[in-house]
Amino acid sequence: MAATYLVRDTEVKGFVLVLTPAGAKSYAVDYRVGSGRGSPKRRLTIGKHGSPWTPETARAEAKRLLAEVAAGRDPSMARQADRKALTFDELIDLYLAEGVGHKKPSTLKADRGRIEHHLRPLLGKVRADRIARADVERMRNAVTAGKTAQKIEDGEKRPSGSMAKGGKGVAAQCVTLVGAIFAFAVERGLCADNPARGVKKAPVRKVERFLSEAEIARLAAALDAETERTGNPYPSAAIKLLLLTGCRRGEIVNLHWEHVDFERECLRLPDSKTGAKVVYLNAPARALLQELPRMAGNPRVIPGMKAESASAAIDNVWPGIREAAGLADVRLHDLRHSFASVGAAGGLSLPIIGALLGHKHATTTARYAHLSADPLRAANDAVGARIAAAMSRKPGAAASAEVVALPSRTGEANR
Secondary structure, eight states, rough: OOOOOOEEEEEEEEEEEEEETTOEEEEEEEEEESSTSSSOOEEEEEEEBBTTTTTHHHHHHHHHHHHHTTTTHHHHHHHHHHHHBBBHHHHHHHHHHHHHSSHHHHHHHHHHHHIIIIIHHTTTTTTTOOOOOOHHHHHHHHTTTTTSSOOOTTTOOSSSOOOOOSSHHHHHHHHHHHHHHHHHHHHHSSSSSSSTTTOOOOOOOOOOOOOHHHHHHHHHHEEEEEEEHHOOHHHHHHHHHHHOOOOOOOHHOOOBBGGGTTTTTTTEEETTTSSSEEEEHHHHHHHHHHHSOOOOOOOSSOOSSSSSSBOOHHHHHHHHOOOOOOOOOOOOOHHHHHHHHHHHHTTTTTHHHHHHHHHHHHHGGGGGGGGGHHHHHHHHHHHHHHHHHHHHTTTOOOOOOOOOOOOOOOOOOOO
């Protein structure tokens, strides 16, 4: 056969079998785009002869395609659009290249972990514009059930660093991240809507662990013992600063001496989770910093092995210190919570606590609201005592010289 040969179907007009000079057979459909004899012709290949395309299955597909043509659609253009459409994998790559400039490196690192361990395996191969809310919900359920968590086989050594795990918290974060990726896609005109919008996330219980005064005393003793045992003052000083300032771990580990303003009694952090901020230093924190030796050639308050790298010693000593102090369930971040809890129990208002911690949103500080019950209870008792004293006084009797003082809120002038 010297040229391509067409066998036209007698049942469905436009359905053809295409035979090439090499003997290959494929099914196609011929049609016109628009109405009238002057409309352009198209030939759309259905597929090669053989499974799944037999004369019967190809004829059924031809009928479907011709029905689209009759409805005014061009199936060849739709196929081209399909080929150009981004998969979710490709959308992720575009998002990471162009949509994360506002994110901090630590946040981006966490996002990449969720993407590689959870989002790509569960949604990556699906066309982005075909992902529906139900797909996002199935992803959420799979992550919650731990289907994408890293497994360690019997006898296998646990890899260093953090491991991918499932659970409600991780699933909620994955839903949030999918929402951010699709918000970027909608802004770019790549998708019409955001399928993560409205997907319910399981409520995640915030871990709230606050040290009592007795626990703080045990921690301080364990820290002093660690310094005396090793002769290295820096890890214990870093942990004390976490408790005395309410700073995040990274803010202390990455603190440079140039950020310490002794004259104005504060830390001037050029960057933090919420951007640049000022951390006020109380007297114990100032004394600790003033007594801490500076390492020559190293700008860091808590120096590492190299001047350009932060110290990992705080993480290395913490397990032993908390065990020595009998605080096995306490995390380093709980020291920040403890700083806030002491302030709340002392009568500080939530806006003041939020300002001290550098919170951006009032809702973040609201978790400490229940801790302010003690000063309220004391005030209530004082009011009740004065009313009871008045009620027990005989009519016409002179007022008692005893005065019950009402507690004033910390930081407010007595009036």
